Amino acid sequence: MTTADRPLIVPAQAKAQPGSPVAGRRRPDAAADGGQDGPPLDLLGVGVGPFNLSLAALAEGLPGLRTAFYEQRPGFQWHPGMLIEGATLQVPFLADLVTLADPASRWSFLSFLKARDRLFPFYFAERFHIERAEYDAYCRWVCEGLESVHFGHRVESVRWHPELRLFEVDFTRLGSDGPVAQGSSYARNLVLGVGTAPHVPEPLRALASSVGAGAPVVHSSDYLDHRERLLEAGHVTVIGSGQSGAEVFLDLLRRRPVGREGLHWLTRSAAFSPMEYSKLGLEHFTPDYTSYFHGLPESVRDRLVPRQWQLHKAVDHGTLGAVHDELYHRTLSGGWPDAVLTPGVAVRTAGRIGATRVELHLEHVEQGVRTRLATDAVVLATGYRERPLGSVLASLEPYLRRDASERLRIDEQYRLVTDRSVSGAVYVQNAERHTHGVGAPDLGLAAHRSAVILNSLTEQESYRIPRRTAFTTFGLRPEGPLASGTPGVAEQADPQHSDFRPLRMT
Numbered sequence: 001m002t003t004a005d006r007p008l009i010v011p012a013q014a015k016a017q018p019g020s021p022v023a024g025r026r027r028p029d030a031a032a033d034g035g036q037d038g039p040p041l042d043l044l045g046v047g048v049g050p051f052n053l054s055l056a057a058l059a060e061g062l063p064g065l066r067t068a069f070y071e072q073r074p075g076f077q078w079h080p081g082m083l084i085e086g087a088t089l090q091v092p093f094l095a096d097l098v099t100l101a102d103p104a105s106r107w108s109f110l111s112f113l114k115a116r117d118r119l120f121p122f123y124f125a126e127r128f129h130i131e132r133a134e135y136d137a138y139c140r141w142v143c144e145g146l147e148s149v150h151f152g153h154r155v156e157s158v159r160w161h162p163e164l165r166l167f168e169v170d171f172t173r174l175g176s177d178g179p180v181a182q183g184s185s186y187a188r189n190l191v192l193g194v195g196t197a198p199h200v201p202e203p204l205r206a207l208a209s210s211v212g213a214g215a216p217v218v219h220s221s222d223y224l225d226h227r228e229r230l231l232e233a234g235h236v237t238v239i240g241s242g243q244s245g246a247e248v249f250l251d252l253l254r255r256r257p258v259g260r261e262g263l264h265w266l267t268r269s270a271a272f273s274p275m276e277y278s279k280l281g282l283e284h285f286t287p288d289y290t291s292y293f294h295g296l297p298e299s300v301r302d303r304l305v306p307r308q309w310q311l312h313k314a315v316d317h318g319t320l321g322a323v324h325d326e327l328y329h330r331t332l333s334g335g336w337p338d339a340v341l342t343p344g345v346a347v348r349t350a351g352r353i354g355a356t357r358v359e360l361h362l363e364h365v366e367q368g369v370r371t372r373l374a375t376d377a378v379v380l381a382t383g384y385r386e387r388p389l390g391s392v393l394a395s396l397e398p399y400l401r402r403d404a405s406e407r408l409r410i411d412e413q414y415r416l417v418t419d420r421s422v423s424g425a426v427y428v429q430n431a432e433r434h435t436h437g438v439g440a441p442d443l444g445l446a447a448h449r450s451a452v453i454l455n456s457l458t459e460q461e462s463y464r465i466p467r468r469t470a471f472t473t474f475g476l477r478p479e480g481p482l483a484s485g486t487p488g489v490a491e492q493a494d495p496q497h498s499d500f501r502p503l504r505m506t
Contacts, residue, residue: 040166043457044187045069046155046392050078050443051429052193053139054097055450056148057107062454062462068185069193070171072154076143078136081222082244084251088129090243090275090316091444096135097142101447101463107145112138156182158190159395165423189457191427192392196384196441198222203349204239204380207358214355220244220381223251231255233376234262237360239347240381241267243275246315248379250323253339258330263339264375268346268365275314283470284311285439287448292474293437294412298403301434311438313383350378386431396426403434410435413456414449427453 043059045052048071059067089095098105105111109130113119143149152174159168166186173181198219200208207217216233218226220240230236230252238249249265256262265272276282283289293301330337342364349361353374360373389408393400401409401417408431409417416426429449433440451463 039066041066041068041185041187043067043189043191044167044169044185045191045193046158046169047071047193047195048073048076048143048149048151049193049195049430050097050139051446051449052191053142053146053149054446055191055193055429055453056146057097057105057142058101058447058450058454058463060107060146060148061102061105062458065454065458067148068187069149070153070155070169070185071149071151072174074152074174074176076136076140076151078139079132079221080136081224082220082247083133083136083224084247085133087132087247089132089135089443090129091442092128093130095442095444095446096138098447098450100444101451107142109135109138112141115141155392157395158392160399160422160424162421167424167426187424189425189427191429191453192389192431193429194387194389194392195430197387198380199383199385200380201347201382203347204378207350207352207378208380214352215358215376215378217358217378218380220248220379221384223248223379227251230377230379235264235375236262236377236379237264237266237358237373237375238379238381239266240383241265241269241272241315241343242313242381242383243315243319244383245379245381246272246319246323248381250319250326253323253326253337258333259335259338261330261338262376264373265339265341266345266347266360266362267343269343270366271343272320272341273310273314274317274320275312276310277317280472281311283472284308284437285442285444286469287445287466288468288470288472289474290436290439290445291412294435295475298405301437302405305433305438308438312442386433389428389431393426396422405434407434414453415456425456427456429453 042065043055045055045067046069048056048069052069053076056067056069059065093109094100096109097107099108099110110119113122143151154172154174156170156172158170160166161168164186166188167190169185169187169190171183171185172179173183198221200219204217208219210217216226216229218230223230223244236252238245238252245265245267249263252263253261293304296304327337327339344365344367345362346365347360348363348370351359353359357374357376358378360375360378361370362373363370396418399419399422401419403409408428410428410432411417414427414429414432414436416428418426430441439445448465451465454462455465
């Protein structure tokens with residue numbers, strides 16, 4: 001790493017206590033890392049998942065931009081508990097870290113294949129959707145090549161210094177046996193990519209927190225770590241009807257003996273529904289729709305997101321077909337598999353029966369019928385929630401602006417809305433579904449969001465943003481790039497209603 005590329009690090013003994021005056025601190029342009037000097041970072045990232053990794057990869061292509069990305073884990077991991085053999089991404093391989101913003105980037109998935117001498121085998125395989133394990137390997141390859149990515153760095157707190165017009169980020173450097181050293185970095189701007197956390201419904205939290213005590217109750221994010229134990233259980237219940245639930249159920253079904261499957265699949269949803277995957281339906285995951293959604297009133301956005309569950313919470317059509325095919329195959333001998341699939345069921349309460357079983361108290365939403373189900377193991381495919389930012393942003397709270405529901409306000413360029421006294425920007429990744437819509441966690445929008453952030457950061461079009469990305473025109477008053485005019489669409493003013501502009505197709 002060259003001197004110019006080094007992140008600014010201040011050792012713990014040179015730091016003042018939180019809240020103390022800045023006077024006496026080491027200058028932010030003089031790092032104590034081996035006595036090397038350097039200016040503050042232009043951008044410091046907290047967390048290294050696919051989204052901040054995308055930003056790091058695209059930022060590398062901008063000369064003179066100083067960046068560093070800190071991740072507390074010792075290395076890159078992308079949902080390791082769900083890298084089931086043969087499971088594929090739900091987006092095409094073009095939705096890698098960089099291609100949809102910069103197809104010529106050396107960090108594209110095709111460049112990864114080229115570097116591993118696998119380009120011709122991939123060409124003949126004719127795969128548009130790659131396996132999750134391959135995507136994970138690709139991301140780890142990118143991490144190995146980027147000097148701006150630092151694993152084993154746990155961010156403790158963030159402060160804004162009005163006098164320096166800089167953010168100070170306290171971190172702990174971690175080793176295999178725990179903390180090694182503490183330090184601070186200074187940056188003009190921040191980006192938070194801390195990801196999501198597994199969600200466990202309240203009735204099951206006590207059971208899930210006592211892993212190792214009796215019958216296993218595990219979240220699907222840890223599925224592979226517990227798969228052998230689950231296969232040894234006489235009866236397993238899977239809760240949740242999304243893609244993870246379907247993949248876990250299918251994997252267990254394929255690995256258990258015919259006639260002795262011992263499986264139950266439950267969900268609150270009214271049906272095991274397929275994902276909306278029509279070409280026009282997928283245009284909800286375009287920058288055009290994101291811009292349209294951001295321009296809607298807050299109350300409208302809040303009503304809209306729950307109604308769009310089938311865009312992101314349902315199951316891939318192929319996975320549902322594979323489940324049915326496997327069940328059908330098990331009827332060839334004349335019997336029915338010992339597998340029960342029941343939608344429309346909610347878990348009211350749950351508890352342990354002795355040391356080896358779990359009892360679920362169930363209620364069928366439509367029938368109003370209540371019953372009990374005893375099982376030997378439970379897998380909670382109950383999804384994820386945005387990880388709270390409160391602990392990281394606690395000292396910035398006085399500067400942050402919130403909406404009517406006390407959520408962070410986020411502008412169209414993915415910046416937290418802050419007090420005007422804060423000249424630096426705090427960008428967020430995958431924490432903006434309430435402002436930017438269902439595409440926030442989608443890998444297909446990762447490169448585009450990174451490009452928008454970098455353009456905002458550099459105050460120029462470092463990466464060209466496409467003028468139009470969807471055939472659908474969302475709304476009668478186009479937002480974003482469409483507002484400046486779109487081929488095939490024209491606006492005609494109504495002289496009697498100056499604020500009403502109907503669209504006329506040319």
